[in-house]
Amino acid sequence: MTLPYSPANPPQKALSGQDKNSFGYATLQSRLPVIVSKIVDDVYRSYHNLSDADPLKKEKEQEAKKIIELIGGLRYELQRDKPFRPLTDEREDVEEWNQTLAEYYPTSSWYKASWLFSECYLYRRIKEAFALTQHWKDYDPFFEQKQTVFKSSQKAVVSMAVQLTTPVDPKTHKSVLDIKVQEGPESKGTRDAFFEMVQVSLWGNATDLSLLDNPDLAKVEELQRRMLSSGSSNNSSANASPAASTVHLDQVAQEDREEHASELEKHADKILSNDSELLWSKVKSMRNGRVDIILDNSGFELYVDFVFADFLVRAGFASEVVFHAKRIPWFVSDVMPIDFQWTLDQLHRPTSDNNNFFNPTDPIEQQALQALGQKWQSYVNNGTWKVTSHEFWTSCYAFYHLPTHPSAQDLFQDMRQSDLWIFKGDLNYRKLVYDCGWPVTTPFTKAIGPLGDGEEKAEGVPTVVSFRTCKADVVVGLAEGVKEKMDKVAANWQVSGEYAVISVSP
């Protein structure tokens, strides 16, 4: 089927920087210039740190200066709303980008084009500056920021590792999660765990780096504490005997779990449209299925995506989880395959190594991190978990085009074998609904076009779910009156990242 839609002609009026009241305008005006300037600082620092012993130092320095010049030029073009220009590097996607520019935006520019196109083009232009070099081709200018924020997530990371792995039952050595899921796929325990995991995975999207122009690490930690109630592991492990490596199922742990549950309940009110029951009906019917997770951010969000994927495997719902990552640095914090492996490595490194990324002092916490890292690494080694990447995810195309876009055919044919597609985060949501002016009460199944249930539905698309904290103007699937109520509660509710939607197309 040929779609009537194109990057310049979405199903509703495109969101665009032309609208001065939009988040797109604010992004182009203030957020992106900051993000771009930080790249200059990062490259500057990196080349100043080059070792004198490096025989290629001179060449690398020269190339770094060139990158800085190109990135500076990019910032100038953005701030002056200069016309888009074709890409000039030799990556495999260049031809498609240039054809798309020529066809849909031949005379357009940053504020005139759709916000989605401009923003994707910006990150692709950032990649160009590095791709044109020999020594910085694979350099990720956001890696340091990704690391720093992940490190600041230690409390929440460790807390969850303890909950997931530390035996609470001295006889069976099972963790709380294992005890819950052993009751069977349709049991109350598994169901409770599912709803908890869904929320954990959802709220993990709240702390991404592109929204936090200047990430305040204390704020990130506080956000995670509130959302995940990180206090529990500290109390539990303080009462545990490291020798027995067992956390007692005592009153304190019980109280912690209650506190955790009520924190999640409080947050449930912030999910403005919540299809998780619908998702549960799908998931509980699956046995040894395949789940595809279209990843969003690295760091803490990736960690909780692992937690969710692990739950699906442990409960027997999935025996294959395919994680889709980005091939190039994207929207600051998005996961690339290298981040995926790096994250696993930070968890299962031996504790004797004093340079451990995470350094909890409690032996139970150390063991929990390692055990989890090893378990997850074994999923990768035995093929239960796979990480893959495709150029389509870093193109300017909305996901409407996934089933029909010529260069996405291999991806789509493979993904059709899945039982469930989980799209994480805000940008994936924007691409699902084509980032345009849908009325907020539009059903999600309609707004996602060929991936939904309307006339355009593509053959072979399985259940689709989006876990998204709201960080952009577009939102669909709201009941009548929700928008009006929210407008009174918080003027910036659509973009603050404090509210969320869980949207399913069965």
Ligand code: F6P
């Ligand atoms: O810069 C705009 C944007 O796409 C926002 O919509 C969002 O704040 C961010 O970038 C990406 O968020 P996420 O990592 O959740 O996709």
Ligand code: MG
């Ligand atoms: Mg992201």
